[in-house]
Amino acid sequence: MQQYKDLLNDILQNGVKKEDRTGTGTLSVFGRQLRFDLQEGFPLVTTKKLHIKSILHELLWFLKGETNIKYLKDHGVSIWDEWADESGELGPVYGSQWRKWETKNGEFVDQIENVINQIKTNPDSRRLIVNAWNVGEVDQMKLPPCHYAFQFYVADGKLSLMWQQRSVDTFLGLPFNIASYAYLTYMVAQQCDLEVGELVFTGGDVHLYLNHLEQAKLQLTREPRDLPQLIIKRKPESIFDYNFEDFEIINYNPHPHIKGAVSV
Numbered sequence: 217m218q219q220y221k222d223l224l225n226d227i228l229q230n231g232v233k234k235e236d237r238t239g240t241g242t243l244s245v246f247g248r249q250l251r252f253d254l255q256e257g258f259p260l261v262t263t264k265k266l267h268i269k270s271i272l273h274e275l276l277w278f279l280k281g282e283t284n285i286k287y288l289k290d291h292g293v294s295i296w297d298e299w300a301d302e303s304g305e306l307g308p309v310y311g312s313q314w315r316k317w318e319t320k321n322g323e324f325v326d327q328i329e330n331v332i333n334q335i336k337t338n339p340d341s342r343r344l345i346v347n348a349w350n351v352g353e354v355d356q357m358k359l360p361p362c363h364y365a366f367q368f369y370v371a372d373g374k375l376s377l378m379w380q381q382r383s384v385d386t387f388l389g390l391p392f393n394i395a396s397y398a399y400l401t402y403m404v405a406q407q408c409d410l411e412v413g414e415l416v417f418t419g420g421d422v423h424l425y426l427n428h429l430e431q432a433k434l435q436l437t438r439e440p441r442d443l444p445q446l447i448i449k450r451k452p453e454s455i456f457d458y459n460f461e462d463f464e465i466i467n468y469n470p471h472p473h474i475k476g477a478v479s480v
């Protein structure tokens with residue numbers, strides 16, 4: 217994961233000090249892209265140990281179309297706790313937009329089902345997009361989507377994915393986001409009988425919170441290690457039938473975990 221180290225270094229070298237909504241303050245750069253060839257391995261950051269369980273449960277929760285943290289809590293995942301209301305609700309966030317985007321005439325669009333059907337029947341389409349930035353509903357969301365859109369691309373029998381992220385917590389959020397979209401690419405590729413291609417991240421305000429600078433510098437002293445591999449143990453009926461137990465990451469040998477406080 218040299219790409220991730222290079223980005224940390226870029227922010228430390230070129231970042232501009234910028235205040236932010238949370239009050240923590242950041243070093244920030246604008247407009248960056250990272251590319252990962254999924255044929256080279258599964259893109260998990262190796263310069264600190266990641267909590268894979270939270271990442272995978274969060275993705276499965278998005279795919280269920282859920283927006284209440286109950287599912288996450290039931291599985292011991294607490295990454296969304298700070299943003300939920302007393303009943304665990306987050307408003308119409310990712311899951312709702314991905315699976316149940318409401319149209320003007322009151323119908324619901326399942327963007328995930330549609331995009332998979334399109335990949336299967338019309339792989340050369342340039343409209344293979346899922347969008348979470350629902351302008352009419354953003355103000356009801358406890359947190360407007362950070363990764364707000366993604367696009368698939370099929371060439372040479374391989375499926376690639378690029379996602380857009382308006383705001384990027386490079387120490388805590390980004391390693392999760394990379395892994396999450398890598399999981400999604402593998403799942404969709406399996407459903408569509410394609411190989412995996414490239415994963416492309418495009419970030420807008422890419423920042424390091426000022427209370428994560430030491431953690432970033434520590435990672436720069438660490439040598440990236442070989443990437444692990446993902447094994448999917450069976451092919452479920454549909455994209456909505458994957459279970460946590462269907463996935464196994466092998467050969468993940470990261471450097472030790474590094475703690476960092478999350479800005480709310």
Ligand SMILES: Nc1nc(=O)c2c([nH]1)NC[C@@H]1CN(c3ccc(C(=O)N[C@@H](CCC(=O)O)C(=O)O)cc3)CN21
Pocket residue numbers: 266267270293294295296299359385388389390392474475476478479480
């Ligand atoms: N400031 C901020 N950064 C984010 O990355 C972020 C938000 N807010 N708000 C919404 C979601 C929640 N996400 C989060 C929240 C917390 C962790 C975090 O604390 N990660 C710990 C491990 C925690 C665990 O898995 O239980 C880490 O060390 O990676 C990661 C992503 C990503 N998003």
Ligand SMILES: O=c1ccn([C@H]2C[C@H](O)[C@@H](COP(=O)(O)O)O2)c(=O)[nH]1
Pocket residue numbers: 237238359360362363383384385386388389390393
């Ligand atoms: O998947 C995610 C979700 C959130 N983030 C980060 C990016 C920002 O640091 C905060 C959101 O604050 P805003 O003021 O709404 O930009 O959360 C992330 O990196 N990845």
